[in-house]
Amino acid sequence: MVESRVGQIIEGAITDLGFHLVRVQFSGSKSGRAQLQIMAEPTDDRDMTVEDCEAISRHIAALLDVEDPIGDAYVLEVSSPGIDRPLTRIEDYTRFNGELAKITLRLMLDGRRRFNGRLGGLDADGKIILETSFGRFAFAFEEIDSARIDPTEIFEREASRQN
Numbered sequence: 001m002v003e004s005r006v007g008q009i010i011e012g013a014i015t016d017l018g019f020h021l022v023r024v025q026f027s028g029s030k031s032g033r034a035q036l037q038i039m040a041e042p043t044d045d046r047d048m049t050v051e052d053c054e055a056i057s058r059h060i061a062a063l064l065d066v067e068d069p070i071g072d073a074y075v076l077e078v079s080s081p082g083i084d085r086p087l088t089r090i091e092d093y094t095r096f097n098g099e100l101a102k103i104t105l106r107l108m109l110d111g112r113r114r115f116n117g118r119l120g121g122l123d124a125d126g127k128i129i130l131e132t133s134f135g136r137f138a139f140a141f142e143e144i145d146s147a148r149i150d151p152t153e154i155f156e157r158e159a160s161r162q163n
Helices: 002-016 050-067 090-095 152-162
Strands: 019-027 034-042 074-079 100-109 112-122 128-132 135-139 144-149
Touching: 002 019, 002 034, 002 050, 034 050, 050 074, 090 112, 100 128, 100 135, 112 135
Parallel strands: 034 074
Antiparallel strands: 019 034, 100 112, 100 144, 112 128, 128 135
């Protein structure tokens, strides 16, 4: 898969620059130009800047030119994960414990694939806990297709700080 190959090539370089690699996503179409999206965040507790994105882009573009994991032309985009960041590593579920999240499973569980609720960290078996209005659920990391922070409360906290 293109994403895993690109991740292997760039992760060490991104770490050396002082960032965590959050996600690599490649999308392309036969009719249009392909896009390689790299999401990263600073290892220290600060906001990501445009200058950070530029530095990462310059650095990894050179690596990707040498390694050439994508044969076709593509557009490279480097960004921060944003306020509705994807949860891509198991540690993300501990780090964002207590936040609202939206989780989509690979397969149905109790007649559903999509769950919204509050992250509850990991249980003793290492499963991800989600408290929902339907009850408490525990998912293995491998069962999750996609997950992201629900920024609803974050927006509310920011609004109350400004008042």
